[in-house]
Every structure is written in structure tokens, then in C-alpha cells.
Amino acid sequence: DTEVTQTPKHLVMGMTNKKSLKCEQHMGHRAMYWYKQKAKKPPELMFVYSYEKLSINESVPSRFSPECPNSSLLNLHLHALQPEDSALYLCASSQVGLQDSYNSPLHFGNGTRLTVT
């Protein structure tokens, strides 16, 4: 079983709804990530948080709003989504990367399968 827990496992929402995806880890990792994965495609990076601060936003539309309330939790708030936003949303965590040093692996959760109707 993964050490990164994502809830809910499945979510169906209308285009006018507001919903949130939640992610939790207790490995002491201070970097957390949101990825989006469409069917038969690799994961695509959306956001990176380092030390609870947003460090990377990969030009994601504002209808996706991330939040990192503490070092163990990561949320993704959803509002006014489009059907093409339907995908598997993956959360991951890792130790913080050090410049000019080697990376540590990302640990992924099992994702939230989102369907926008």
C-alpha cells in the first residue's frame, strides 16, 4: 500500500460545482506535488510545494487552486471545471531537492479519478 493517501478515490462533479481533492503523507517529506494523468498518457506536473510554499505552477488554469495547509496535507480545490479536465489526479511527495545535489524519489498516491459532467 502507498504511504500517500488520496481522497476521494472517485469524484463526479458538474461544471458549476466546487469540490476539493485531498492528499496526506506522514513520511516527513517537505515537497508535495499535484500531477494530472489522462488515459494512456504519462503524468503531467501541475504544481510543486516546497516547505509549504508554492514553488512551481506549470501554467495551470485558475479553476485549479492548490493549497498546502501544513507539511502533511495538500489540497486541490476545483471550480468551474470543463469535461476535458476529467482525468486521474495524482499526489506525490518527496524529500526537498537540494541544488547541485541528487534528487530523492517521488512517492505517489493512487489518485482521484475525476469525471466532469
Added chain:
Amino acid sequence: GENVEQHPSTLSVQEGDSAVIKCTYSDSASNYFPWYKQELGKGPQLIIDIRSNVGEKKDQRIAVTLNKTAKHFSLHITETQPEDSAVYFCAASKVINAGNMLTFGGGTRLMVKP
């Protein structure tokens, strides 16, 4: 930015045979190369990784090789078993803003026939 190419996109082998998946990357600043296995309905799970100061790493039936000069790295699975069937992703990574920036290859669907 980084570009990772992965081949083949599908691979079918007989149980007990070996499987090889190859990747190339473009950014010489990438220094960490993990491989992930993704089963249906699950998130990617790390199976092996290699850093740029190492040429080869092995863990039981799985091995990874890295040619930093040519920007190639490969995954080798020996004595394949039906439970090895999954989608495998290679990735290249570097640190940006204290985050580990992973760029994934397109994935290889491995099917092991009993």
C-alpha cells in the same frame, strides 16, 4: 525544457523471457533517473532508480543502465512473470526551486504471456 523519449510503447513477451525498455533524455542537467510501474487503477510505484554518477544498478530481476554521454538509460527485467504486466514509465529529474522536477517518458505497456 527536458524531453524524454521512451521505446517501445508496447512490449509483449513470453513468461521467463527478458524485457528491455529504452529511454533517451535531452537535458544534460538531469541527474536522477527513476523507473515507475503503474498497474491498473493505481498510482505509479517506484521500482528502481539510478543517479548520474552510476552506470548500472541491479535489484534482483530488475536492472537499470545509464549512458550519461549518450543520454540513454534502459530498464532490463529478467525472468519475466505475469505479475510484471503493467505500464512502465522512465523519467529524468533535476532540482528546481527545491522541488524534484520529473519529466516522464511516454510509457511502455508490458504484457507477459503465461
